[in-house]
Amino acid sequence: MTSSVARVSADGIARVGEDLPHPERRETEPPMPKTSARQRMISIQGLKKSFGDTVIYDNFDIELPQEELISIFGPNGCGKSTLINMISGLMPMDAGEVLYDGQTIKETKISYVFQNYREALFPWLRAIDNIHYPLKVMGLPRRTREERVEQLLADFEIKIDLNAYPYTLSGGQQQTVSILRALVTEPEVLFLDEPFSALDYEMTLFMREQIQKIYLKTGTTTLLVSHDLEEAVQLADKVLLLTRRPTRVAEIVDVGLPWPRTTQVTTDSRFVDIKRHCLEVFWREVKAS
Amino acid sequence: MHAGTVDAGPGRKNQGSSMSARILKALKKPKARRCAELTLGPVFLVAVWWIAFAGELVNKDLLPSPFATIADTAVAIAAGDMIHDFLQTLIRVAYSIAIATVLGVPIGIALGAKDSVYRSLEFVIDFFRSTPATAMFPLFLLLFGLGDIAKIAVAAFAAWLVIVFNVAYGVMNARQTRILAARSMGASSLRIFKDVIFFETLPQTFVGLRTAVSIALVVIIVAEMFIGAVDGMGHRIIDAQISYQLTDMYGSILAAGAMGYGLNLGLLIVEKTIVHWSGR
Known part of the structure; x- marks a missing residue:
């Protein structure tokens, strides 16, 4: 949680953290030295998961930066939700290790937003x-x-x-x-599992703004599963593209557009280029099998 | 009279309560319409009854006038003897439901918590649930003697099975997302049970409760008819039949019906208040 620190991201846009004091925040932070020079990482090693005979993940390794908004996009059934369910500790993995800057899931403060708010x-x-x-x-x-x-x-x-x-x-x-x-x-890490898929379009656009507001204000590491490529690009520092199962990383695309990303940004040529590139990778992976 | 075969399966929430549900709905409408809607049915029933009586469509020795019945019933109520019988039956039903709930809810939760436990006991529960409760009278008479305890015990047993069954199903069908949500916040298993699963179970518990009350009423009335009762609506009905007090018999049947209906409606109102989120 670096919300109390203003920070400058790679794209040069200053992200002003919140200015309001949180007396209890410091106590709830993990006892860990503040390292501003080193990027904290989420590290997933040797992740395995099968449902019956269907292998979803087999020795899946990835390192993702913390304090960023990362969206996860991939073909249907590749296990996007399964991935965040496992690394958030909601679902047991068959094998593997997940560390948030060296700490286990249990030692990390995690929050999860479900797709189906009605049932959550x-x-x-x-x-x-x-x-x-x-x-x-x-x-x-x-x-x-x-x-x-x-x-x-x-x-x-x-x-x-x-x-x-x-x-x-x-x-x-x-x-x-x-x-x-x-x-x-x-939370130190916030998981969002297709949070807007049950909403109408107007509300979805509004909620995308809300999420950005939250992210820009708190700087919380956020992992967003999306089935909408535009959303995945608009709401992310990095887009994690996954392959068909057994799932591997197809590519991690750096978005690098300035925040906040208004609806106008989504028609910007750089945005369209990134989206097109993601779509190409996606199609390549869909057709690969 | 096969109380045990009344199906109390989950997903049959509206069975037997659709009328009361409609009345509840009607209560929200403007007053005049509401009164008209509520009175239409009973007026129709009395009219048909009166036509059958006055037109001598039915043997006069079997069917009294509806107005004579209502008048005699009013006298019986005013004299207090029907109220006594009514209350006795109500108290017996209340006891059996209280026992069935106190023993049924925790056991239902415990059974539902472990899928494998419920599956292994499912046959026994289903078997006894399908056994007519009245078939157990002789057994319970042997165990508890001729008094009130035997009657209450049979009714409680039949009601208990329905409650256990429904609560267990409620627990097993609790929304996984809500449980996961609580778990993701770091809630302990005990806390999840107390704060989530208990509430998730409530709608199904009330379905069970309403069915259990109907069953208990049936069993108590039958028990009062045939096993050494000195009071209660069942005793009153069979007594009136034996002594050929036609108006009293019809009036007592109507009163027993009113009790069943009132209990169901009362529970429905309690349910709507407590389980306000049900079906929304």
């Missing part, structure tokens, strides 16, 4: 209590929880009636609540 939120709790819930699991006292939630809502200018039950909210509002619930713990 707790409908018996009000929206606000849904957001409180992970802090409750962490055992924080009520006062601290309320402070944190208030801070979070102020940071992102949320205009949703959070005293409502989730099922009374619109799809986009429900997914926003899911995302807030994921952010409230101030």
Whole structure:
């Protein structure tokens, strides 16, 4: 979590971290020396996973930079969701090791946003209590929880009636609540599994802006699974392109466009070039078998 | 009278409660329409009854006038003797449901938690669920004697099976995503049970509860008819039949029906309040 530090990315655009003090943030950080010179990495080694006779991953190795937004794109059934389910600890892997800058999954603070917000939120709790819930699991006292939630809502200018039950909210509002619930713990790594695929197009565009806002503000390492190439390019520092199964890395494409990426950016020639390149790699991989 | 064969399978939520559901819905409509809708059915029933009675379509020795029945029932209620029988039956049903719930919910959760455990016991549960509860009367009479305890025990047993079955299914069909979501936040298994699975199970628990109440009522009424009862609606109905008190018999049947309907409606209202998210 480098949110309290303003940092300059490779493309030269300064990412201003948040300016609001978080007294409890420091305590919850892993006891680890701050290394600004060295890029922290997510390292996946020897990952194996099969479902029955179907081998999805066989000795899959990859290193990904932290504090970046990485989108994952690939052919249907290549195991995009399976990958983030495993490296987030939701799904057991058959073999392999995942380290977040040398730390195991258990030692890393992880949050996960599910595709199906309807089935991921707790409908018996009000929206606000849904957001409180992970802090409750962490055992924080009520006062601290309320402070944190208030801070979070102020940071992102949320205009949703959070005293409502989730099922009374619109799809986009429900997914926003899911995302807030994921952010409230101030995770080191945030996983988003096709978070907008159940939303209509208008809402999707709006939510893409929201995600950028969150990322630019917190600088949290974010892994986004997407089935929409435009989204995968627009919302990423790097696009991880996967092959058909048994899945390998086809290419890691550096996007390098300036943030924030408005809808206009998606018609920019550089954007179109990157997207075309990704599409070529994608087709090559789809036709490979 | 085969109480045990009433199907309480999951996914049959609306069976037997569609009427009450409609009434609930009707309660939200404007008052005048609501009153009209609610009274139309009963008025129709009384009209058909009266036509059958007045037109002598049915033997007069078997069918009294609806108005005489209502009048006599009102007198019986005012005198308090029907209220006594009504309450006795209600208390027995309440006891059996209380016992069935207290013993059924935890056991259902425990069985549902381990898929393999439930699968291995499924046959036994299904077998007894399909056995007419009334067929067990003699056994329970041997075990508990002629008193109230035997009646309550049979009803509780039949209701318990339905509750166990439904709760276990509720646990097994809990949304995996919600469980995963809680786990991804680092919740312990106990916490997931308490905070997620319990709530996930509630809609199915209420389905079980409503079916269990219907079954318990059937069993209690039958037990009151045939095994040494001195009061209760079952006893009252069979007594009126034996002594040929036609209006009392019809009135008592209607009162027993009202009890069943009222219990179902009451539970439905409680369910809608507690499980407000159900089906949304």
